[in-house]
Amino acid sequence: MAPKSSAATKQHATPAPAAAPEASPAAAGNALQSLLNAYNQNTSPRLKLIDAFLVFLMISGVLQFLYCVLVTNFPFNAFLAGFGSCVGQFVLTASLRSQVNPANRNEFKDISPERAFADFALGSIVLHFFVYNFLG
């Protein structure tokens, strides 16, 4: 999770100082609006694709967790598999995002985006193999 959050802050940190003086008297909604605008303008479509996937995974994980807490945790192995697939996929995707983000080029000089994607794909396939094994 750490690389993702640092990447995100870096991503959003760059446009924020430029937008802040313009919206200084505006309300919090305005700040959010400017944040969204900055995100839309300054984020590449590939990162947006990754972010959409991350949001989907988060919603899916939260729904499964709520179902487990509020309805039933039986069979527990199925819950672990379903929830674990969301969490694992989220971690792998977040790692991919930090490695392919142009803003982090300095940190991952020796890892090309193609190499990062291959790592991601292989890791995901292994993850899904275990998930279906455990789903019951």
Place this chain on the structure above:
Amino acid sequence: MLLRRAAALLALVLTACARSSTGDSVLVVLDPSLDKDAYSTFWAGLTDKGYNLTFRTAKEAQPEIIQDEVAQFSHVVVFAPESKNLAQDLTPQALVSLLDKGTNLLLALSPSKQTTINTLASEFSLVLPPPGTPLISHFPARDAPATVVPVSPPAAHPVLSSGLPPVWFSGVPFAYTPNPLLIPILSAPAESFAADTSSDSGADAVFESADRAGEGLWAGSSLSLVAGFQATTGARVTFVGGVETFSDEFAQKELPQGKSSGNKQFAEDVAGWTFQETNALRIDKVEHHRVNETEPREMYTTNDNVVFTLHVSKFNPIKDTWEPYSGIKDMQLEFTMLDPHIRTSLPPIPGKAGEYSVAFRVPDRHGVFKFVVNHKRKGWTHLESTTVVPVVPPRHDEYPRFLSAAWPYYIGAMSTSAAFVLFVALWLSGDDREGRKKGLKTE
């Protein structure tokens, strides 16, 4: 060769003639003073049933009862109320070791002397009064001495046949402690008591004897006259307060009402029970399997539905065979691991002779379990059976699958995979497009 085969066949036929479930050889140990012919009715009854009687006096050493640690007789009758000491192989220890070997004993107590048999009786939870205090009753009015008492047998008793007329008795009564293996067969009449006969001239004698005994008056129906005892080996021993109960004289003696006495039948019933002719049960077979299967499993899974079947036979002394017996209504089955996890009734199956069966669900606990049948009733052979079966949790592929409750999780995992495939497809197509754009730019 032919001769040997014929001899073997003959031996087979001879054993088949036995009327007891354990064998037909009987050793009768008599006092030298006891007239053998005075008991001819009893002997004839036994011989007619198919027993081989061997007579021996109390002091004789031959024939030996135990030879090379093997009991030579299936049953031993000791009618020696006048002998204080018996032969070397009839000491109390020897008699108890005979019980261990499965030999049945019919023992007569002595009313007048402290014999070794009387000593042995106290080892079987019987409490005898001091020597020389026989049973006395002045009721009902009769022309017999006060020590010769007609006793009404209990109306319904597992050992005695029903409708038995009163039985003449002359001998010593005894108290007994509540030993679960002890079966009182004949109780003293309510108006009888134990006292010294020589001074039995009035009510004073009763008080005197009450004082003398030191433990209060030996009187009433709580005293027993004939009691059986079934050892844990299954061997049976019966103590009779007076040997004359089996005599011809008492068998022919008329009751005060003018009817004939029940002594002959009573003697046959007591001997029949003691020699394991009657009330002899055995477990033939124990079966267990899952519902809708026929073969037993090596191990069962938790929550399996299991059928347990028990086959019980009862010895039929008339046909000399073991026959399936469905008459037990209170049989129970326990499924135990340290404690009984399940205790259920094991009812007879209507229409299937001798079969007792029950179906139950194995508890949700794994471990080494036992099917336990432990049926012990007074007067009947104890039925004990223990079958060990391991109960294991389900194997990895035996759990239920595709549960409706788990569908959100299944959908979650599948949607993650689908989203992953979609993501990869979009990524690769986007990569292509960008690469093409880059390529165009560089061009």
